[in-house]
Structures are given as C-alpha cells and as structure tokens.
Amino acid sequence: FRTKTQSFCRNEYNLTGLCNRSSCPLANSQYATIREEKGRCYLYMKTIERAAFPRRLWERVLLSRNYEKALEEIDENLIYWPRFLRHKCKQRFTKITQYLIRIRKLTLKRQRKLVPLSKKVERREKRREEKALIAAQLDNAIEKELLERLKQDTYGDIYNFPIHAFDKALQQQDAESESDSDVEKEEEEDEDADKREFVEAEDSDLSDFEDMDKLETSSEEEQEDKSFSEEEEEEREKKVPHSKSKGKTPLKGPVRRKRPYIEIEYEEETEPATKTKTT
C-alpha cells in the first residue's frame, strides 16, 4: 500500500517492509527472510529450483538462541547469495531479537491493565451521586453534629455562652423550685431578699460571685463565669463606682441577678483638648 513518500509491501515474507523490485518475494526467485514464531527465529529461503512446488517453496531453518552463533548460521546458509539479501537478513534478525528482549523485560515489570468504562454505567453513577448529594444536605448535617458535640460537652470549657447558659440554669432552677415544696421556695425568696440587700449595700465584685454561685448548678458554669467575670472585672470596676456614687438603685439588684449585664464604659480620652492647649 502507498503512502505519500513510500510504498509498503504487505507480503508476509518480505525482508524489508518496502515494496521494491529488489525486496519483493514475488519478484525475486531467490529470496530469504527472517521470521520469528513464539520467540524463536527462523530463516526462510526460496530458491529457483523449487519454484514449481509451492508447498516446498520456502525452506525453514531454526536459528540458535545465541546472537553471534545465529549470525554465523545465517552466513553459512546464505553463502554465495547476493550481498543485499544477506545484509538485510542480518539487519532484520538484529531488530527482531532486540524487540523480543524488550518484550521479555516488559512482562517482568508491572503491566497497566485497562479497565473498560461503560458510558451507561458512568452516567447512572453520576446521576445517583448528584441525587445523593442533594439528599445528604451536608452543611446541615455537619452543623447538627457540631452542635450535638457542643451540647454533650466534648469541647470542655473553651466556649462559654453565658447568657444562654444562665437562661438554662435559670430554667432549671425554676423547674426545681416548682417541683420542690412552697416552703423551700419561700426560703429561697428570703435568701433572695437578703442577698439583694447584701448586694445593694456592698456593691462589690464579690456580690457578683455570690449571685453566680446561687444561680449555678454545675461547676463548669462556675468556671465559665469565673473566667467570664475575670474578663469583665475591669468593666465591673468601672461600673461599680458609678453605682456606688448613685447610691441604692433598686433596679440594679434584680437586673444583675438575672443577667450579668455587661456595660462597657469607654473612657473618652482628652487628647484633643491637650492638643488645642499646646497649639
């Protein structure tokens, strides 16, 4: 068959691959080729004498495995034959042995197995995956799980949400107080009244602690509140002198009991005033 620059021969006994007058097994009555079968090389020869017997036309000689010996065998078989055929035979033999070596090396290494993909299956899997993704609602699931873990206290006390914790504690306390008898309730109320006076009279940081102690049920919240209150100490201090100066403010007591109300007071700096003074 022809390509743009060359024509190739399809005959299986061809020595080179090209279609030339000199390398066509049909055109030449004296011809030789090397072919290999199952890893062994054979030398095929065709002579004029056997041209009338197509069955016996091609004579086959097994070549030895040793490269040099095989070359010698080719030489002694093709003695007195045209130089072209001999040369080309040896070339072809070399090429064949080289690629046989390569095959043997490659089979020892890992071979890549190609697994066929069926388009139908691929499409089906893809659709199922999309639907599963929608059904999964991953974000919600993750958020739920995280909140669960927060509730179950796996995080320890890194996170403190005092307001809600206090609400919870209050609710718990309310529930307890409702379940308990009225007497205890009254007692608590008395305590509350005492505490309230105590608080209003003193107006110190300690009162906050006491409040918290009363309200809390678990130790964890104490710690939380302690750390919380430590943070708020400075602000409390700022707040406290103000309240002291104001005197007894009945509002402050209950408000403080229910929620640790954070009043952040900013000290306004008087720099602008100084600046104007200097200028």
Add this chain to the structure above:
Amino acid sequence: APPKAVPKTIENQRVYDETTVDPNDEEVAFDEATDEFAPYFNRQTIPKILITTSDRPRGRTVRFCEQLSSVIPNSHVYYRRGLALKRIIPQCIARDFTDLIVINEDRKIPNGLVLSHLPDGPTAHFRMSSVRLRKEIKRKGKEPTEHVPEVILNNFTTRLGHSIGRMFASLFPHDPQFTGRQVATFHNQRDYIFFRFHRYIFKSEKKVGIQELGPRFTLKLRSLQKGTFDSKFGEYEWIHKRREMDTSRRKFHL
C-alpha cells in the same frame, strides 16, 4: 383532616440490610476490639500516612495530593517513578507508616483511591469522583492549619460501613485540637461517601457557622480486601458486583 403524610424518600424506603450495626451489639463490639484497628483505638499507634499516585501524575493530581496531605496531619507525599507497589509496602512497614493512600489517575484527573492500612490491614479501593481543589471551591477561607482536625463520620450503618468508617477514623490522630476548629467529615449517603473539610465557629449556643476550606471529593467503594494491596492473590472481603448489587434502587451496602 387526614394527618400529614410523610413523603417517601429513598432513605425511608431503604431495603433493610441485615448487617446493620446495632449500637449495643456485643459481637460487633468484640470484633472491633480485636480487629486491625484496635491498636489505633487503644491509642497505641499514631497514624503516619504515605500518599502517593500512580505513574506519571499530572498537575491536577499533584496539587490534589498536596492539599490532601495538608488536610491529614502527619502525612507525606512521595512520588512513584515506576516503583512496584508490592515492593513499596515492605519498605513502608519498615519505616513505620500506618496507612498508604494511592491516588489513581486517568486522563489528567484523579479517579481512584486505594487506602490500605499497613501492618497487614484491610485495603479499600474506591472510585473517586467530583474532585474539587481548593481554589475551585467558592469560599474565602485560608488554608488548613497544622492543627489536628476533628472527624465526623455520618451514616455508616452496616458492618461493612462500620469497618470503612473505622478505616477513615484511623487516618487522623485521636486527639483533635479544638483550638484549630477544623473538622473533616465523611458522610455516607446511598453508598457515596462525601468528604468535606470545614472550619467551624460557634456564633452562639444554637448557631454554628461553617466555612469550607480544603478539597472535597466523593468516594464509592469498589472493593475491600483483607490483606494489604494485592491484585492477584488478595482475599476479597467485599467486591461491588454490578449485576447483583445495582439491581434495586433502594438497596445500599454501606
């Protein structure tokens, strides 16, 4: 008025799988105490992971490997220039690795994942799909830090799913650092395992915000082998057989 009808979903109508794990099952608990992950769960071994690819990884796979190694603490990426897996495995065991991840690649995208627990542990072969690298995810988070993330395993109900879940859990060190506020999620839904990596922040007691950072991918289990990776002589505990297992729309195995 008639009561409100609960809509039928595939999860509702799921064919009951007889290997579903009951939380109080003693047999399962005993199995888990004695299988290959016991040393991990008893905190005797610290996970050390080797991530590698198939031959000649393309750019996308390389970047995915790097991101994966940033997600999983104590992991190393090594390239494979034609080294046989059979020979890598004894070397890994000698160097004290606990897990091996091989990412298989096809046409410039990663499409397969082989996860094997090293000291003679089970090997799971997954098909990986819809891989998103970090820059393709729409988020504004920074890269994952070196803190040990938390692990969430969702929906691994059957025995098979349970063992796969434990395999995933054994990739991460046991003590997560909560200051890192990172969480890696393996969510199983209809036999597809979705992996996500988020950073969370608690805005208040009832609300949490999550921000996705880190790569995401989905896995589908193809086979589970008992020993380490061996394609010819391995003993398969579970293979996905398409003809038998994909017949019903409501039957799932994980």
